[in-house]
Amino acid sequence: MTKKTSALLLSVVLLFSVLLAGCGGKDSGSPTPAPGNTNSPNASSDENQSTKKLSGNITVWVHPYVGDELKDEMNTVWNQIVSSYNSKYPDVKVKIEEIPWKNREQKILTALAANNGPDVFYQLPDQIPQFATKKVLEPLNSYMDDNNMEDYNQGALAAGTYENNLYALPILQEAQTLIYNTDIIQAIGEDPAKLPTTWDEFNVWAEKAVAQGFLARDFPGGIACCNSTLYPILWQQGGDVIDSDGKVIINNDQGVATFQMIKDMYDNNWIPKDSISNQDQFPEFLSGKMLAVWGSGYSLGILKEEGKNFVLGSPLKGQEQSSFGTVGLFAVPSNSKNKEAAVEFIKELTNTESQKVFNQLTKYIPARQSAADIYDGDEEMQKFIEVAAVSRPGVMSPVARTIMPKIQAEISAMLEGGKTPQAAADDAAKAIEDELNKR
CATH class of the missing domain: 3.40.190.10 (Periplasmic binding protein-like II)
Incomplete structure (x- = not known):
């Protein structure tokens, strides 16, 4: 085994042991459709874009989604997404912080309880019910009028939904x-x-x-x-x-x-x-x-x-x-001091272009149909997309973990x-x- 491969394998072991580990189970079904869906994959209301004057700071907690050998490429992806967001909201300062997978759940809950947590953070499907029942997640339904919800894979949206409330937007799907x-x-x-x-x-x-x-x-x-x-x-x-x-x-x-x-x-x-x-x-x-x-x-x-x-x-x-097949999602905490800016950022994180660059690097399946063409001609990834159609995200229960x-x-x-x-x-x-x- 090469030195490079050993490092990659170690990253995979860590990634699998945490990203895929939380034993989960039941699909909660499709969420209630958000009103005001538009037709374009990255559709947003021109009127909303021109009238929203967002400012302030938001902190985004992410994780090591790739091995160390791709860290620079991952930083380029984050910079690209932030740059696109700032082209719409130049007065919002976005800080991306990478935290390790280990003990991340407790770290997030502890930070949120102390009111010094992030404004955006990563969630897995079997965490959604747990965090939602603790009242630490912001319900997103009312913010989605200018976001094309029909373009998301509905199973991926269901993974971010609990008791008919949408709590997170999906960026990736994985099939096994x-x-x-x-x-x-x-x-x-x-x-x-x-x-x-x-x-x-x-x-x-x-x-x-x-x-x-x-x-x-x-x-x-x-x-x-x-x-x-x-x-x-x-x-x-x-x-x-x-x-x-x-x-x-x-x-x-x-x-x-x-x-x-x-x-x-x-x-x-x-x-x-x-x-x-x-x-x-x-x-x-x-x-x-x-x-x-x-x-x-x-x-x-x-x-x-x-x-x-x-x-x-x-x-x-x-x-x-x-x-x-797990689903990776981004959520906004209910005690964020800049909720609207944070919600607009997770829309940016999960739009078509962001999903393309993120999933091309990480080799996951985009959660938007309009981004799936990144694997055109790739028979192996097309196979995983087929598998995703019969995949379930885990146990959707507060006790899943x-x-x-x-x-x-x-x-x-x-x-x-x-x-x-x-x-x-x-x-x-x-x-x-x-x-x-x-x-």
Whole structure:
């Protein structure tokens, strides 16, 4: 592995462990459409633009969305967005501050509680209900008259919506699917052009791979739990964590069957034995020991850098086809001292041109339809755009984050042999109910 790739891999591990980690689940549905939609992707009212006289300061908290080797390019993107904003609002001074992913949630909440937090900050879908119920997010519906809401992917808008209130505007989407090692496919006598689309088909390939000493796929434990491990399999089996009525259903028939599938994969050596706690099993795929790995567009950069032979698959179908795909959003706190300027900035952050330059660099999927053409001719990213159509952002509940370690603890106990799948699912359900009752 090259020095450059090692650095990139370390960045990816950190990014995945935090950006994708918060175990989430239920899509809350499409938000109530904002009134006054216009036709242009970056549409804004000329009258509003000419009469709004904004001034003062706003602070924007962002994160390391790329590795260190692309830091200068990322700064160029931020400068471009600020420059475009200042061409409309020259009297507003914008300060971009990058904060680390680690402990960012507590850092944001602590700063907001002390009234010295940012005016704009980054959110994930499963944080929206938590922050909204704490009354720290500014509802955005009334500000959107001059913003073309129909141009956003509606699933991405839904990720920023809770109880019919829009709290954040999306800048990126990510989709995850299985990536296969073509050398191993050929070694087991299968065709890379005819990848599995169902669990039954994948099981046949997995058995052949394990018979030849390979691992079938990854299933990293620890903080990576849920969004990129348990939940997609659970959704594919027709199950869920919490239903639309707020009832915990992780231990229904579909849920128990999913826990059983995971235990069977572990017992039959389909997944690594360190799946109880290891947060990163991507090196197993890089080293040619694993048939398939769960990955995103960001994973492709590493594979291409390493010159690996791979092919993108589709999310597997059990009772239904489904995948996890996070959405990155920007929100305004309810105690911002310059709300209107902050709201106008997140509009700028998420307009077509900003989404193009941001997502071209970070290799995510734009949340605006008018920006999707940045991947025209790129078959791999077009595949991820297809996967995004069947992806869910996670558990849309105030307890989405706090239940993650509790579910992981039950999976670990099951894999260690201390609990049956039924007992592990039941205890996970009880832990989730306890968290909901605290609310």
